[in-house]
Amino acid sequence: MIRRKLCFYGAGSMAEAIVRGLISAGLAEPADIVMFNRANAARLNELRDRYSVRIAADDKAREQALREADVIFLCMKPKDAADALRRLSPVLRDGQLLISVIAGLSIAAIEQLIGRRLPIARTMPNTSSTIGLGATGISFNDAASDAQRELVLNMFRAIGIARVVDESLINAVTAVSGSGPAYLYYMMEAMIDTAVSLGLAEDTARALTVQTVLGAARMVLETGEEPAELRRKVTSPGGTTQAAIETFERLDFRGAVGQAMRRAAERAGEMGAELERSIT
Known part of the structure; x- marks a missing residue:
């Protein structure tokens, strides 16, 4: 059990795959997971009913979930990422771990958008993660501690296999898996x-x-x-x-x-x- 408060900013298929994997592997309690998206309340209710996770349905609940989280999964669509990360910046606190599944967005760009240096993991999962057979490449910035790196690896191993690669090789991971x-x-x-x-x-x-x-x-x-x-x-x-x-x-x-x-x-x-x- 990882004993961390997890917040999923975005509630699409990859976010669901990760949540299902974490719960099925016994790594996280549903009560420690909060999910939210921009506007699709029906999707959030579906996830709450399916996995017993918590949902944040309004701006106040979302801000509270983000402030309290130990780990924030950035699962928004690439076209929404810039505005979302700029709005996220004032809410973040030192020590929070950001895990990005945003295709194409570099660690440097994330740091620029949030305007501060936090531990960041950039990941490239694939669709087989939804059945627990994913293959994920992961890159970290220098702010991520050894314990945080191991935490990220353990979480993605719950939905398949995970390998650490230099960020310059993320595009190669995209081409392979x-x-x-x-x-x-x-x-x-x-x-x-x-x-x-x-x-x-x-x-x-x-x-x-x-x-x-x-x-x-x-x-x-x-x-x-x-x-x-x-x-x-x-x-x-x-x-x-x-x-x-x-x-x-x-x-x-x-x-x-x-x-x-x-x-x-x-x-x-x-x-x-x-x-x-x-x-x-």
């Missing part, structure tokens, strides 16, 4: 469509594809073997898998994946720059 689920969904789409074109019923094609992807990931985790070695084990000389792999190689599948990931990282940098220009 932030956008990564969509790459696999895209390949799954292609596998299902092709299976149907080969004559399988759509529900059968879907079930076989999903189980194949799940089984492949579990094989890597449970055997500890490298993907390349597992691939070699199922690729018999002159067999069906070899024929498929040779086709991938002829079409430069590996190169296409590399180009796509580099473009994702590049776009993450562009979006961050656009966001910070809008702030200034």
Whole structure:
């Protein structure tokens, strides 16, 4: 149990994923969690009823929740971040830990907007966090203590795995795990469509594809073997898998994946720059 008062500024799907993970793992009591958003009262009531957390429904309650919090999760939308953080500044007190899940917003920009130096963790989770299988990259500023760093890691481990990276590598994390689920969904789409074109019923094609992807990931985790070695084990000389792999190689599948990931990282940098220009 982390025994901290937690405040979630924003109540979207990622905020809910973190809350669910913390409560399910026994790391936080619902009574120690306050959530609020800009205006969606129905969403807040839904979260309160589902997780027994507290909600802050008016300005006075929000300010009180922010002042009392030991940890504030910044879960607002990027377009709302600048105004929200400027308004937040007068309410903050020394020692509070800020955890940002705002895509593209650097630690330096957050410090500039709040106008003071506080411990800050910048995170890049992914959508699989909503089922407890997330992959999160985390960067810290120098104001974060060792205890605060461990606290953040423990909280994000409640919704998957977490790795500390230099902030300069956050865009690489975006390219790998932030956008990564969509790459696999895209390949799954292609596998299902092709299976149907080969004559399988759509529900059968879907079930076989999903189980194949799940089984492949579990094989890597449970055997500890490298993907390349597992691939070699199922690729018999002159067999069906070899024929498929040779086709991938002829079409430069590996190169296409590399180009796509580099473009994702590049776009993450562009979006961050656009966001910070809008702030200034």
